[in-house]
Amino acid sequence: MIETKDILETINMIENEHLDVRTVTMGISLLDCIDSDIDKACDKVYDKICRYAKDLVKTAEDISKEYGIPIINKRIAVTPIAMLASVCQTQKITKFAKVLDKAAQELGVDFIGGYSALVEKGFASGDYALIESIPEALSITNKVCSSVNIGSTKAGINMDAVKMMGKIVKESAELTKDRQCIGAAKLVVFCNAVQDNPFMAGAFHGVGEADCVINVGVSGPGVVRAALAKAQDCDITGVADLVKKTAFKITRMGQLVAQEASKRLSVPFGIVDLSLAPTPAVGDSVAYILEEMGLEVCGCHGTTAALALLNDAVKKGGVMASSHVGGLSGAFIPVSEDAGMIHAAKTGALDITKLEAMTAVCSVGLDMIVVPGDITPETISAIIADEAAIGMVNTKTTAVRIIPAIGMEAGDELNFGGLLGYGPVMPIRYGDPTKFVNRGGRIPAPLQALKN
């Protein structure tokens, strides 16, 4: 029989330490829905999504009940819509956003991602129109998430797209200023975007993927923190070992859910994403893990080293627990979604420059950071370029999801509610990067790209 202490440990993880499966995400290819008539394309998109995902929510809920594991979100990721838009003879691309939203509403999923374009090397037909339509698309829908990949280690950084995205992020916030600028919270700008990420807002279904797959994102910062709290005074090698062991257990649960969902839905299992994803609930914070390691407050000197250790140990522990690991897999540091980060940002211990340093060693990038509403599009572009450079040179995914708080300044607060949380407006650095941003062109791929 299973040992008593193991059973009690699992129950304690779920009851008291917020262990959960963050998301079961179904990836659906829309390549066979392409049509030069946008209305016909939209009909095909709606039909295919509703047909493939009709049992997604119910199946996830059944698994959740049967196994006693909370599954927080059910989501859908689709082929980047720019590919469908490329053949449509219309500028009314937002019809695609509406149809995605309608399907998500109908199916009862929490988010649908893939209102996306991949422009790391240049704009293909459809990309430009789609990106231009993002602010409107995010303002007229509730569940649609958008992402744009503007750089990669292999391709370099498309500075024309970087310039454009500064404007798009600002507009997305402006169009939703009466709703806490939520538009910008549903938009991610990537470098080295991954094709099988189950987490929002950056999920899309890559073109190299199968017709339909199930990807699962686990969570569990609270569990890791509790394990470290029990360990007390071990040395840093002991800390890494403990994180690994805990990550292994968390991932095994994700693997179980993924396999079961895949079997019940008759859809191939894609990957388990090992990410430690915080929520605003107290006790479910990545920042508190770092503090548990011995930092007075997240953001003080030592934070980057602690995060590097955490990110690496999570991967090492998780990789053996799942047959296919993918997505972003590491530790997320979204400020507004993490009680510890919110606290650190409010007290001034954590600022945007420290966060930028942290993104060199965490799994994504500058995430859910609220910035003053008077930020210029060029400064947003420059923030994106900095972040993309870190990703490009380190051969890792980086992302920018910042929310200009229109009409607000440093010290004010935006509240998105739910998993997106709330966050203080954080000051940005002084100086104008306009001339640099306006140069356009492409940052050449770094030497790291030439591996063949």
Added chain:
Amino acid sequence: MKAVITVLGKDSVGILAKVSSACAEEGVNIIEVTQSVMQDLFAMIMLADIKDSKIPLDELKKKLDKVGEEMGMKVHVMHEDIFNSMHKI
């Protein structure tokens, strides 16, 4: 299919009897029982075969939750696989 039923709380008379009779009413066969008292906390863990259960797992869960509530105990019913996958390689 097997389920692990865990009963946690303050020790009192008749816990095992009440939980096992609720299981028996639904055709749930208890295969193994272990119990221990840690400090004041009483923990009873049962491995139950639910393949002949008359009701689905989530209803069994609700029923045992109620039994637990009446005794002031917390009852969890979970699929055996979750423990096997988390704690065994």
